[in-house]
Amino acid sequence: MISETQIIVRYAETDQMGIAHHSMYAVWYEAARTEFIRKLGMRYSDVEKAGILLPLTELTSRYIRAAFYEDVLSITVRIQKLTVSRISFAYTVRRQGETEILNEGTTTHGFVNTSFRPVNLKKYAPDIYALMMRGLEE
Secondary structure, three states, X not given: OEEEEEEEOOHHXXXXXXXEOOOHHHHHHHHHHHHHHHHHXXXXXXXXXXXXXXXXXXEEEEEOOOOEOOOEEEEEEEEEEEOOOEEEEEEEEEEOOOOOEEXXXXXXXXXXXXXXXXXXXXXXXXXXXXXXXXXXXX
């Protein structure tokens, strides 16, 4: 499954030149990932209520072209890789309605319980694992 989320670059997210600050891409990735999980049929907070946390273990971000104040951005996200112990998402950022890529990135998250102990998601929460598998396959 590929999910798409729109973000409008706010003034506070830009530098003195009106260019979106590099630090905002991680925030936008999170917004897109949260919407992705919602479109799968579960809220991120429901995953946490089930005792599963997804701490970030790796983030990459490749800046290709600048985004500017008031640009409407389209952020697509998909599951890049899923195992019983971690999940990786891939992101692409474009201006809405354009094909040119502004940014590409990935995040990798581990599956841990509330004590931050790694868990086998397939065994610990099979319903959530099945949901994530569905997102990988669609």
